[in-house]
Amino acid sequence: MKYLFSFSVLILSIVSALAATRQIDPIPVHETFKIQSAQVGESRTINVWLPEGYLDRRDSLPVMYMADGGLKEDFPHIANTFSTLIKEKKIPAFILVGIENTQRRRDLTGPTEVATDKKIAPVVGGSGKFRSFINEELIPEINKRYRTTNTKGILGESLSGLFVMETFFLTPEMFDYYIAFDPSLWWNDHYLVKTAKEHLAKFPVAKKNVWFAGSGTEDIFTFTRELSAILTKENHPGIRWTYSDEPGEQHSTIFRATKEKALIWAFSEMQ
Numbered sequence: 001m002k003y004l005f006s007f008s009v010l011i012l013s014i015v016s017a018l019a020a021t022r023q024i025d026p027i028p029v030h031e032t033f034k035i036q037s038a039q040v041g042e043s044r045t046i047n048v049w050l051p052e053g054y055l056d057r058r059d060s061l062p063v064m065y066m067a068d069g070g071l072k073e074d075f076p077h078i079a080n081t082f083s084t085l086i087k088e089k090k091i092p093a094f095i096l097v098g099i100e101n102t103q104r105r106r107d108l109t110g111p112t113e114v115a116t117d118k119k120i121a122p123v124v125g126g127s128g129k130f131r132s133f134i135n136e137e138l139i140p141e142i143n144k145r146y147r148t149t150n151t152k153g154i155l156g157e158s159l160s161g162l163f164v165m166e167t168f169f170l171t172p173e174m175f176d177y178y179i180a181f182d183p184s185l186w187w188n189d190h191y192l193v194k195t196a197k198e199h200l201a202k203f204p205v206a207k208k209n210v211w212f213a214g215s216g217t218e219d220i221f222t223f224t225r226e227l228s229a230i231l232t233k234e235n236h237p238g239i240r241w242t243y244s245d246e247p248g249e250q251h252s253t254i255f256r257a258t259k260e261k262a263l264i265w266a267f268s269e270m271q
Contacts, residue, residue: 025076028083035141039133040107040126045100046138047071048146049079051086051093061095062151062270063142064177065134067108067160069098074157074255081259090260091267097142099134106130108159110166112188127163135174153177153209153266157255159184165192165212165227169199172208179262180212181255185223193223196230205238209269211262213244215254221247240269 031048047069051061064082068074075098085091101107105121107130118124142148154175156164161183168178169192185193214224228243242265249257 025080027071027076028079030075030079033145035137037133037137039129039137040102042102044102044133044138045070046141047075047098047100048142049075049082049096049098050146051095052083054093054095058147060147060149061093062149062153062176063095063097063139063146065097065099065138065152065154065175067099067130067156067163068101068104070100073098073101075100077256078155078259081263085260085263090264092270094267095142095146095148097138099138105159108156108163109187110162110191112191114189117187127166130163131167131171131174135171151176151270153179155179155181155262156183157181158251159187161212162187162192168208168210169196173204173206176207176209177266178208178210178212179266180210181258181262182215182217182220182251183212183224184220185227186219190223190226193227193230196227197234200230200234200236200239203236203238207238207240209266210239210241211244211266212241213246213254213258213262215249215251216247217251220251221245 028049033046034043035046036043066078079096082094082096086093103123106123106126108127109124110127111125112118152175154164154167161180162185164178164180165183165185167174212224214221224243225245231241244258246254246258
């Protein structure tokens with residue numbers, strides 16, 4: 001019980017640390033709209049970054065989705081990173097779609113049987129509805145508003161990384177690319193890791209790409225390394241993956257330290 005309690009204490013301290021150390025990034029030119037969601041029962045703010053020259057080109061582009069996508073969250077930093085890497089021809093052109101948070105811990109966590117997990121917020125376990133919002137409401141709206149291909153991905157850090165990995169295991173057909181920085185795999189007594197083999201046995205044949213990283217935070221790397229070992233042993237032919245073990249990074253630094261290598265690796269086959 002003491003060990004499980006440390007997980008909840010950890011996530012609360014991490015959020016505080018991230019808020020204190022978050023760097024201010026210039027807000028790039030972008031578009032913003034609101035979408036009324038029946039799935040989550042509220043209006044959601046969506047930020048969209050388009051690569052330079054989008055209006056002058058006629059081709060359709062793949063899309064990267066992200067939670068923590070508000071202008072005061074991670075959207076500006078990732079949009080600016082995309083812009084730089086595209087200009088340097090290190091990754092292909094992508095559209096970036098950021099979903100601004102309302103109740104972050106509700107949307108990004110799955111159900112849990114662990115009492116201490118439930119103490120991190122008044123409401124948790126809403127990831128299924130949030131995923132349905134993205135799949136059934138947001139993606140069709142983005143496809144209607146912009147010139148998009150069928151190729152799409154999702155990225156996130158911490159609890160957003162947990163959501164990325166949960167989506168990868170539960171609904172792998174939803175995206176082609178999954179990128180998770182320090183995912184909170186400890187959630188629900190590391191349920192996703194404990195059931196990974198079961199989910200992999202049902203995985204689709206179509207190739208999926210997953211990149212995930214673990215910092216030197218013990219409650220994180222314990223499970224990211226375990227998942228890496230499972231993926232190595234199972235060796236699923238439809239999964240192209242890599243694990244970036246980053247013991248020198250902290251939970252609050254790993255996102256900025258590894259985001260470029262994650263994107264370059266993920267999209268190298270598209271160049």
